[in-house]
Each structure stands twice: as C-alpha cells, then as structure tokens.
Amino acid sequence: MSEAVWVVGAAMTKFGRYDDLDAFQLGAQAARAALADADVPIRDVGVLAAGCLQESNNAGQLLLRHIGQTGIPCYNVLNGCATGGTAVRTAVMAVKAGECDVALAVGMEKMGKVGLLGVSHRKAERFQPTGPYGAVMNLEGVVGTNLMPAWFALIGGEYADRYDGVGFEQFAKVAEKNHAHSTLNPLAQYQKPFTLGEVMDAEMIAYPNTLLMCSPTGDGAAAVVVVSESKLRTLGLSQQARAVKVSASVITSDPYRDGGDMQHDTFTTTRNAADQAYETAGVGPDDLDLVELHDCFATAELCHYDSLRLCEPGGAGDFIDSGAPWRDGRLPVNVSGGLLSKGHPIAATGVANVYEVTTHLRGEAGARQIDGARVGLTHVLGGGVNGGWTTVVHILEKAAS
Amino acid sequence: MAETLATSRIPVVSYLVLDDGDPHLAAWRCAGCGALFLDRRVACPSCTGDEFTRQRLAQTGRLRAFTIVHRSPTGAKTPFVAGIVDLDGGGVVKAHVVGVSPDPASVAPGMRLRLTSYPVGVDGEGTEAIGFGFQPEED
Numbered sequence: 001m002s003e004a005v006w007v008v009g010a011a012m013t014k015f016g017r018y019d020d021l022d023a024f025q026l027g028a029q030a031a032r033a034a035l036a037d038a039d040v041p042i043r044d045v046g047v048l049a050a051g052c053l054q055e056s057n058n059a060g061q062l063l064l065r066h067i068g069q070t071g072i073p074c075y076n077v078l079n080g081c082a083t084g085g086t087a088v089r090t091a092v093m094a095v096k097a098g099e100c101d102v103a104l105a106v107g108m109e110k111m112g113k114v115g116l117l118g119v120s121h122r123k124a125e126r127f128q129p130t131g132p133y134g135a136v137m138n139l140e141g142v143v144g145t146n147l148m149p150a151w152f153a154l155i156g157g158e159y160a161d162r163y164d165g166v167g168f169e170q171f172a173k174v175a176e177k178n179h180a181h182s183t184l185n186p187l188a189q190y191q192k193p194f195t196l197g198e199v200m201d202a203e204m205i206a207y208p209n210t211l212l213m214c215s216p217t218g219d220g221a222a223a224v225v226v227v228s229e230s231k232l233r234t235l236g237l238s239q240q241a242r243a244v245k246v247s248a249s250v251i252t253s254d255p256y257r258d259g260g261d262m263q264h265d266t267f268t269t270t271r272n273a274a275d276q277a278y279e280t281a282g283v284g285p286d287d288l289d290l291v292e293l294h295d296c297f298a299t300a301e302l303c304h305y306d307s308l309r310l311c312e313p314g315g316a317g318d319f320i321d322s323g324a325p326w327r328d329g330r331l332p333v334n335v336s337g338g339l340l341s342k343g344h345p346i347a348a349t350g351v352a353n354v355y356e357v358t359t360h361l362r363g364e365a366g367a368r369q370i371d372g373a374r375v376g377l378t379h380v381l382g383g384g385v386n387g388g389w390t391t392v393v394h395i396l397e398k399a400a401s
Numbered sequence: 402m403a404e405t406l407a408t409s410r411i412p413v414v415s416y417l418v419l420d421d422g423d424p425h426l427a428a429w430r431c432a433g434c435g436a437l438f439l440d441r442r443v444a445c446p447s448c449t450g451d452e453f454t455r456q457r458l459a460q461t462g463r464l465r466a467f468t469i470v471h472r473s474p475t476g477a478k479t480p481f482v483a484g485i486v487d488l489d490g491g492g493v494v495k496a497h498v499v500g501v502s503p504d505p506a507s508v509a510p511g512m513r514l515r516l517t518s519y520p521v522g523v524d525g526e527g528t529e530a531i532g533f534g535f536q537p538e539e540d
Contacts, residue, residue: 124522124524125525125526126524126525126528127411127524127528127530129411133415133416134414134415134416135413135414136411136412136413136524136530137413137521137522137530139413140473140475141470141475141478141479141481142413142497142521142522143413143496143497143532143533144483144485144494144495144497145468145470145473145481145483145495146495147473150470150483153468154466154467154484154485155466157466157467157468158465158510161465161511168505203471203472204469204472204480205471205472206470206471206472207468207471207505208468208505209468256436256447258436258437258493259485259487259492261438261440262485262493262494262495263465263466263485263493263495
C-alpha cells in the first residue's frame, strides 16, 4: 500500500464578481494563499494540476506567470463542472505515483455575468444536418431542452415520480437550507437567507427549479497543496498538526445505461464514486461529519443524498424534511452555502469544497464550524450538452493526534 | 430564385423519418445486445459489438419525466413543456410535450403520449424543417 497523501495548504478567494482581475490573477491569489498556509514555497512544488473551464488551453502555465515560473509539469485538466475535482485528483495521483512530494491543484474561473448558459438561434441560409443527430438547427427549445436547470429538473422529476414524499417543496427546502447556511460564510457570493415561500415564489426558470434553486454564475478561485507522508514529516509541527489526510480520491465516468443519452444518468457515476471512496477510506456514510456536494440546482442536491448513500434508498424527501442536512442536523450538507449561494465559478468549485472540508477538520471554520468534525466528504459532478458525466469524490480525515 | 423552388422538407434530426406522411422515429439497433442509439456509433458502448441495424421506433410511449422551461436563451417560445419519453417497445427520446397547458397540474409522469410532427423553421432556400413532439394519446 502506497503511503498516505495529505492536504497541508488550502485557500479560496471569496466568490463573486471581480471586474479588475482575470481568472489567472484570481488563481494566483488562491495559490499563493494555499502555499503560504502550507508554508511551502512554489520552488518545492513538483507538479501543478490546473483547471479553468473557459480558458483551459494553458491555464496552469499562465497561472505560473503570476506565482513563479519554475518550469514544472503542468497538467491542464477539463471535466466540465468536475474540473476542479479533477485537478485535485490529478495532484493526489502525482504524489501517490511518486512523481513528486508536493503537488498544487488550482481551480479558477471568470464567468462574468454570462446569464443562462446556452446558444442563440439564427436563421440558416441552407439547412445542413450536422452533429451526431444530424440536427439542422439548434435543437434547444425545438426538440425538448438541454438547458442545465432543465436537465436537473428532469432528473429530480424522475426521482420524485419514483419515490414517495418528494416534490417541489422538498426541492425548495434544499435551497432554503443552503441560502441560510451561506449567511455564516464570509467567502460566499451571496449571504442572504430566504424563506421557503420566497424560494418557491421566485421566478420559475425550469420547473421545479426557481431562480433561488439555481446556482449563480460568478468568478473565483481555490487551491490546495498536497504532500506525501515523508514530505509531511519534514514540515513544521503546526503544519503537521493541521494536516488533513486524503483517505480516498476517486474519479468515475458514466457507465452505459439504456436511454442515458437522453435522460442524463448522474446517479450511477456518483454512486460508483461514493462506493469506491467509502471502500478505499474504510468509512461509511454514518461516519461522515459533513458533506460538501454538487448542488448546481436544488433538485440535484436532493438526488445526491441518495446516490451518495446519505439517506435510505428512495428516502431523500424524508432526509430533507427531517432537517438532517441542516448544519445542526444529523449530517450537515453544504454548510458553506453550497453552489446555490456560495457560488459556482465552474473550475473553482471542486477545489473549494476540499478547502471547505479541510477548514472544518482543522477546526478553523469560525462561525460556520461544525464542532468536532473528523471526517468529511466532497463531491462534484460534471457533464456536457450530450451527457458524458464525471464524478469526483474525496474523503478527508483529521490527523490522529 | 428561392421563391421559384418547390417547397421541400427536411427532418430536424436524422432520427426523425418523414416517410411520406407517416413520420416516425428510428434508431440504430446493436445486433449483439439490442441496445438502441439515436446516433451512429462506431461500436456499441454496452457490448462493444460493431454491427447495427436500422429499427423503426413506436409512435407511442409513456412520459418518464418533464420540466417546464420558463427562461430560454435561444429565443424559443416559453413557457414550454419538455419531457423524456419511454417509447413502447424500446427507445428513449427527449421532446416537447405539446397539446398540454404549461402547468405542472396538467402534466404527469406516466401519461400516455403519441408522436406528432410539425414545421419548426424554414431556411433561405425555402426548405421547411419538420420537428416532432408528443401529445396526449387519445383513447
């Protein structure tokens, strides 16, 4: 068995709007803060794994131009909304493989106010079948929908049809919770609570997801520094005491499912990643003290309770109704405010959730601290217009003192 | 001149077969395991077999899930009902659900649906694109 990998530095920028900084400057702020947190200079970093969905080509190299151009290998990774998680996974893999003792993972994104993601229609001079389905025009709004709030509405809708006690109100309760949680997180893009009624009465985007049940666009970055066990022993006592063990680092893609090209199957890829992570870490869902999962839309979070085995099979409605995922509940979920309110600068998300859990395991989360947290799980999910899903799950544990 | 050309029609996607007045959907069927695909695969992602045959899909099916899209960046007319339909005898497609009010009280998973087709656009040469949706099946 290879030696353990440890998180020794973690940082994120506040998520929000940055008119005067580009993605790489945001990434540099997070990276330098994570390196300072680890008390490791950039000269000691052996591998950089970098993600930036909108400017992915040479994101890592452009980042290094702001933090130290040391000539190290740069792996620029891209996996949709799971890009940041993939960067962390790549950094962990580099250390596990013995390629380096210290690796840096950075996710950074500048989205600006792009609005609802999609493409406009324009009149064709001559219809020309293109793409895998021979489409003669943009099919959005013509042959059903491929909009993200709608994808996840359809996924939630199927779950609600299959199991009792799941409906619009349960989905809305997810958003009520995450907006409430964000009021304690100074790094969240929004820190405003909303009542259940306000969530349900907000502008409908794609039923049942209202505006307050959709993650916003925004800018931000996050970074983590991971090291080998032998490197950890050379660091200061403070860094060793604050180190967080990476007990599992798992990435999966979606396996074949009948009809999965049309009704996106986000369940199986998440379930597979969770099961592998639990087995690798030797922990179960009951051992978790907090979870940061991929609530891109409120309907998604509810389904992930089930796919991550946080509730009984089919029991996600009861789980939210019981208050279990609230910060004072049995298993706090998204105490950061989640993507719904902390924000979702795409590539930063899967690194920021590792920062969040690490901060709680260190006991350094301030007003939003989950007391006594020892084990946490992070989850991100990424996909594209024609499906093709990625899940990344990390299980992190506080160092045994 | 475009106006002088006879109006021709083209399906909005290649898996819609217009077929002289009897429009239906068609899939590629894996000869090895029977899996159905609306697009042409090099090999089957389920069994890795690489022989496929063309299969006509049923015009009727059951609504698996729906959403009602109220905000669209494409200029599409909103609100509209979009669904996932499990076709009788196999095949899963996404499509508009038409002939229903865009209201969650008027649509329900499990409802029986039938294929319908209609014009969805015209190009600069006057060719009409034919799209499809599903409407409640009449008894």
